Amino acid sequence: MSMTEIRIHGRGGQGAVVASQILALTAMKEGKYVQSFPEFGVERRGATVEAFVRIADKKINERCKIYHPHYVVVMDPALVNIVDVTEGIRENGWVLINTSKTPKDFSFHTNVATIDAFSIATEKKLGSHGHPIVNTTILGALVKIAPVVNIKTLVEAIRESISSNTEKNVEAALAAYDKVKI
């Protein structure tokens, strides 16, 4: 695969954009070419947001949004009901959903993986109890299903990017890497 394209759905304040940046940093550390950018103009707390990441072995020239992602990340379970999360997804693409449900509970015509990122983030005391921050957690799960970067490099990128509760974020990513359901 010459270029991997990833779309992240979240809500303003959940850290979708930061997740895209940490993933981009991870790929850069592995010597890859990357691009990460937000769907701009809607960054209000609670509103639906999208962020995009391209990872490739050669220079990336595309200067437009991602319409046909290989991987879609859904950071908030409720988004599944209000956003067409599988829109444009490639054949054999994956949707990774933050939910306590299992992949069998979803009837998308594509591969589905699930991770209970709220539980892991709450256990690791990331964010507040009512508003856990799941971006590092869900990246751990993503790296398991999308082996485009290595979990060890992701841990390095988290350590470089997150200055408070750093090790708790690392633990959350590693836990999600182990617990993701496919």
Place this chain on the structure above:
Amino acid sequence: MKKLLTGNYAASYGAILSRAEVISAYPITPQTQIVEKLSTMVAEGKLDAEFINVESERSALAVCMGASATGARAFTATSAQGLALMHELLHWAAGARLPLVLVNVNRAMAPGWTVWCDENDSLSQRDTGWIQLYCESNQEVLDTVIQAYKIAEKTMLPVMICMDGIFLSHTQEVVDLPEQEKVDRFLSPYKPPFSLDTSSPHALGSLTPPHVYFEFRYKLQQAMDEAQAEIEKTGKEFGNTFGRDYGLLDEYLLNEAEIIIVALGTVCGTCRVAIDRLNEKGNKVGMLRIRTFRPLPKKKIIESLKDVKKVIIIDRNISYGHHGILHEEIKSAFYRKLNIPLFGFIAGLGGRDITPEDIEQMVNYTLKHEESDTDILWWGVNK
């Protein structure tokens, strides 16, 4: 050192590495992060510069002009309405021959209120006497800021660096950050040929009657003409030092091309993707990116396009009542030199996406028609 940077931060690092001494700007999306970064660096003592807060873009440029007139290296950045508010002083800065560098993050003009990209803001300032350089990547933004000071201080012309808002300003990519020592060797401190000094009072830009004004303007045009060689030389020298070459224009697969796409800015990247796909299917398509819009390198453009069957121009801008602005420029460059059908597409106004598929379809349209029967081929608009 490789770093993950947005286009905005690439511009900030360009100013830092160029050792800008006076920075003044007024925040406006999508530019704000450029000066936010610079003000933070100054506040933390990591950048030895004066950061001067002002109440408007017009004042920001006035501060930079004053600083430059005393011999300081000055930097500012803006977008859209902010650039429009600078309009009067853009003329003044060029007329006074002040070697400023301004980064304009291209944003469509309001109304309707918008923060998204098109190039009408900077192209509206075409006739102010500023050199205009358009970038395609964040690396190019950083590299061009450094080159711009060298070009500006050599030609005594201000330089406007244009980067597409959001498509570069808010997109992170891997940027090679040059070492400060290398930049210092490439760009020596600014030594002004003349400067204002309170210990020896002089005036700059005072009353200029008809018997001298004309000559000043003649010299401004001469400087613009000479700037072409300077931009080219500086780009080559930059390549020798840092391993990345830059020219007046940027050619992609021009040899043997039967159709060439001419455009500005980031759409050129997407063109590369489309051209690769088209040529895989047996087409012969190339691209000419106009990196230098002012001065317009007309001879080089003619040289690059002389053997081609058709030329497509993609304008993310419009001159109302006429047609695409780059289209107009290419047409005038062609006058009595080349008689090649031009296909002038207008696409992506106000930040609407232009995809590789869009460009493939523009080329397919061009292949099917001998020539365009209209000055504007609107692309993707709901009429």
